[in-house]
Amino acid sequence: MEEQQPEGETVPEPQERRPGLRRRTLFTAAGIGGVVGVAAGATGASAVERVSAPEADQDIVPFRGDHQAGIETEAQDRMHTAAFDVTTTEREELISLLKDWTAAIESMTGGQPVGGPEGATGGAYDAPPEDTGEALDLPASHLTVTIGFGRTLFTKDGKGRFGLSERLPEALIELPHFPGDALEEKRSDGDLVVQACADDPQIAVHAVRNLVRIAFGRARVRWSQIGFGRTSSTSTDQVTARNLFGFKDGTANVKSQETQAVAEHVWVSGATGGEAWMNEGTYMVARRIRMHIETWDRTSLREQELDIGRTKREGAPLSGGGEFDEPDFELKGSAGPLIAGDSHVALAHPSRNAGVRMLRRGFNYTDGSDGLGRLDAGLFFIAYVVDPRTHYVPMQMAMAKNDLLVEYLKHTGSGLFAVPPGVTEPDGYLGQGLFET
């Protein structure tokens, strides 16, 4: 916006500033707000316009609500998720971190820099700006930031932490070893998790970067993962996205419109005693699943469809019909059921899993190469469930043992997090119930 200032405008230039810095000077001076008259007014106006224009509003996912955003929210296309180890040992510092994060998240999801409209360019000139700045001029892009707590926040090496050991939910288990797991410590677990999703990767990365910065001295990044394309749809308005096997993924995902199913399979309710803080919360399962895409790509279409149990183009179950027709696991072909019992669709189907469903919110990723001339690529699996003991572990155990896809998959990272409810009170913060009730 400063470039639209005509040459020889009327803004008085502070004497001590050198001519070479003129543009920047103007912008920064304006940023201080009110000090420099005309320019300040102009800047302030455009900042307001940016968030109040109708098209900008449509870009904003409300931060406040009974539930955290970024779960039922229509799945955005980009993701940056990071897990943290808390380095402070003080309960009050942990709480202050969550308060600072809450303020920053509310600002950023509202399309504003951390610290408010002038957070990226205001403040003392001799101090670094509060916000890192790369999201300036970009719309809010449906940014959502969702946070969760790992088991190690409550207890570690047999010792309680932050006075929280009595608050550890029973469902926040240590996940068992699943057959074939090749988990890397540096890609697994963590005391805190932050899932940032947006339409624009720069917005998602900006959010994580700023939260990392805020955390310095209190928590440090343990692992971080970028996802470049959604593999799940969480709304019936979205087309089913494809994973890196080239197949539609999550056709039978829990969708936000299915209010009954969401209430039953996603949100915690009726928790009492030390776990009451989890009501309206959920559990996030994160798994970094490397796909052996090279060997998959050499597999005949026949076997690909057999392994998945659906056609590649339409995503129709091999028992016939269209994508959203229910698979018929009984329909026989010449040599057994048309949909193999150990195909992915059969093993993942609620009928084989005591009726449980997951709200999946995964993303495709690639992270450079594996050093052997292949891409390190796959699925960053994310699911939100009411209880991982019933809604994730049994299914994953069955898949790791029997799924025809297993030979093309390698789980390299894992995390399970308790996701607290959203913020509703004016001065509330994320995770408040864990500390204050």
Add this chain to the structure above:
Amino acid sequence: MTPNRTLPTVAALALAALALAGCTDNNATADGGDGSIAVTSTDDTCEVSTDTVPGGTLKFSVKNEGSQVTEFYLLADDGLRIVGEVENIGPGLSRDLVVVAPEGKYATACKPGMVGDGIRADFAVGPVPEGQEISADRAALQDTATTQYGAYVKDQTDQLLAGTKKFARAFADGETDQARKLYASTRMHWERIEPVAESFGDLDPILDAREADLEPGQDWTGWHRAEKDLWPPKDDYQAMSSAQRQEIADQMVDDTQELKERTLDTEFTADALANGAKELLDEVATGKVTGEEEIWSHTDLWDFQANVDGARIAYEDLKPLLDRDDAKLDASLDKNFTALQKLLDQYQRGDGFVYFDELTESQKQELASAVDALAEPLSRLTAAVVK
């Protein structure tokens, strides 16, 4: 081993001689605009877009517009011999049948509900156009290939059983040096026919599971259990007692005996051979060239060589089926098998190979590239031989 690759192979083996025809779902348009012959199967009709075509490679695009599972057949003039078939087409789905047909009289048949003689019609194939040439009797060539391969599997299982007995004795008697010596060379017989062994879903996990493949509570038995005791980790490892060793050894022999008996009853098909060759290279690509198969003994290059051997035998048995159309594929396979073998030869030491942890990163990369270079054309072998 890789868990759970068993079903496709079992299915392929079980279908025996019937499963020779290639079929894919490519969602071809109904009018067969790509030169294919459109077939529409309903519950009581079987429309074929033409009843006369020139000889050569034919592609039928079959769409099931009925409410039952259907099949489509191309039958010889006697109405009995199946020239090609595509099965298991669910309602609303499409599949292709690709078949090589010389001049002659045939019949087409849709079989909605998969019962009875089907809805038949005459189908005429004219002379093969000038400049094309097709193998006289592909069925006979396929039979020869599968018979040869069956003999190879029998020979390898015999040697595997004999070797396992020797290994088991040394292992149980505490002759660790001797057992170590026999470990890698005996396993080569297993690795050469791995897709066959894996097709028996229950034998593979008890004979070839790696520690990471286990589920909670599962007993760890077989080759890799013995491997860890022969090359024990420095820390946190409790060596097996001689009774434990005896138990593992006895079970390995029993299970290998069982494997041998089951392979005697196995019938092979051309597509199972070709898919098996491709799977062997997949094994190399994901398990051996990464050093994940033999994490204690580091004898991955023995397995590597054996997987390549098994794939090469299957390819050589199938080679007569690669007709003139596939000359390029044949040349590419030949060239890449040779190049990979040449590379492996560099790492031979004595009767065996250097240990995997002695290789540099760039040597591993070089091997991985050679594997990928071969695996790509090899993945096209099945489609070429089942026509």
